Amino acid sequence: MSWKPSSPPQYQPVDGPAPGPTPVYAPSYAQPAYGQGEYGQGYGQGGGGYSGDQKNPYEGERFKPKKRINDPIFLILFIAQLVGFIVISVITLSKFTGDAGGLGGGVGSGATGSRITLNYHTAILLLFVTGAALVLSALYLILTRAFTTAIMHITLVLSILLNIGIAVYYWITKYYSGAIIFTVIAVISVLAYWGYRSRIPLAALLLQVVMDVTKHHPSVYVVAFTSLVLQAALSVWYTFTVIATYVRYTPGSPTCDLGDTCSSAKVTGFIIYETFSFLWTSQVIGNVALATLAGGPFGSWYYFGPREQGLMPKHPTLTSFVRASTLSLGSIAFGSLIVTILELMRMLLNAARNSANAEGHPVEACLALCAECFIGCIEGLVQYFNRYAYIEIALYGKPYLSAAKDTWHLFKDRGIDAIVNDSLVGMTLTWGAYAIGLLCSLFGYLYLRYTHPAYNADGQYTAPVVLFAFLIGLQSSLTLSSAIEAGVSTIFVGLGEDPQVLAVRAPALFALIASTYPDVVRGVPRV
Secondary structure: OOOOOOOOOOOOOOEOOOOOOOOOOOOOOOOOOOOOHHHOOOHHHOOOOOOOOOOOOOHHHOOOOOOOOOOHHHHHHHHHHHHHHHHHHHHHHHOOOOOOOOOOOOOOOOOOOOOOOOOHHHHHHHHHHHHHHHHHHHHHHHHHHHEHHHHHHHHHHHHHHHHHHHHHHHHHOOOHHHHHHHHHHHHHHHHHHHHHHOOHHHHHHHHHHHHHHHHOOHHHHHHHHHHHHHHHHHHHHHHHHHHHHHHHHOOOOOOOOOHHHOOHHHHHHHHHHHHHHHHHHHHHHHHHHHHHHHHHHHHHHHHHOOHHHOOOOOOHHHHHHHHHHOOOHHHHHHHHHHHHHHHHHHHHHHHHHHHHHHOOOHHHHHHHHHHHHHHHHHHHHHHHHHHHHHHHHHHHOOOHHHHHHHHHHHHHHOOOHHHHHHOOHHHHHHHHHHHHHHHHHHHHHHHHHHHOOHHHOOOOOHHHHHHHHHHHHHHHHHHHHHHHHHHHHHHHHHHHHOHHHHHHHOHHHHHHHHHHOOOOOOOOOOO
16 A cells, blocks of 8 residues: 655644644544444454454454563563662661761751761752652653644754763863764764754654543553652662662771771672662663553554544553563563663763773773763664564563564564654653753752762762762653653554554644655555
């Protein structure tokens, strides 16, 4: 099937605080009841299904996968590392009392408390950071829906300005290796802006369609905010555990019973493991939410139609959550582990680069920066690819490797690689997450500067505290925005499998895609 309109439809962006009633993306239509008319047998009876442009929603075990535990080894590893984190947390927190590190510092209390290591002052600070991240994340999504096109233009410009600002800063500070690299990145981002800008109408309409679908499925917000609260709780837990680790094992701390029980090596080892566990667990939380929404409200909307038509299964979100958190949890943990390892490597390379730069070793700093950029690119590609693999897992209950293989074939054979890579939705939401992380780190820096905690009298703990604040803000925002990305990515997967369905669900979106990427909407014979 090949369809291409004679001229692209006129797109009017929704830029205002009150978008009004939900746009009618598809005309009302009636379908025969199960087992009647031209549709043949009912959806769940195995033999019939849709005809013509209508497809059977249950085709290929979609929404009804086999009941088996996928990737059990990674499920066991995930549970084991979480148990390990709990054990370390209990041991360290049991020593984290009011006399261990002191309650000095804090809001308006001056430079008091222990000067040895981090204390309750830092825990209170990062609690404030977590609260700020929650508020800023929700506010950003509200603003994105009200001013979709404007936000996308702003994020593009800010991305360019950020690259230019980093390059200028490195030139001023005479960090020439980093300056050269970021100058090249800044030039590329300026040139790419003109290509991206022409694609904003498609991305804006796609984002608005997804957000309007969520208005008819309150479960989307329930899942998003539940995952955000879990992420925030994990951040608080991680924060107290990290602070308690510093207090418990830093040499000279009041909790050191004997000199040989505390060492910098123990602090480093525990912090790395705790950060690894935090990153992996937070990845799993966000990806379970993504799989829940992809296999629930968004997937059901695409393949069954709006809820009002009465064809959508009952409680699709709850059913999808049960699959994602039990049978498919090992597969989700598998994919999340790959990203976690890459993210941890990038953080270690960043620390090595800063150390080499501080010690006056420009060659080592340049090599570390190049390696960090390389790992960061791989991490971004894996994250992007994994999102579509998780949707395959959510819809069909596949193991991770099988889902990854099918995702790759979907990208290449179904011809949707161009449109997926051109989507600006992910960049808009990701930039918002980074901006929120930066605001949280700025808040942490100002808090330290104006409350004068004793342990940071010489500024030696400013960098790790600011890093923790950025990490908390980034992860919290990414968790919330993953709900919207789940809808966008699910539409792309459905478009690759059955593009005709989108012509019924959202004709304006289908027409704009067809006018821009005619090859994408051509039907592909099923094997």
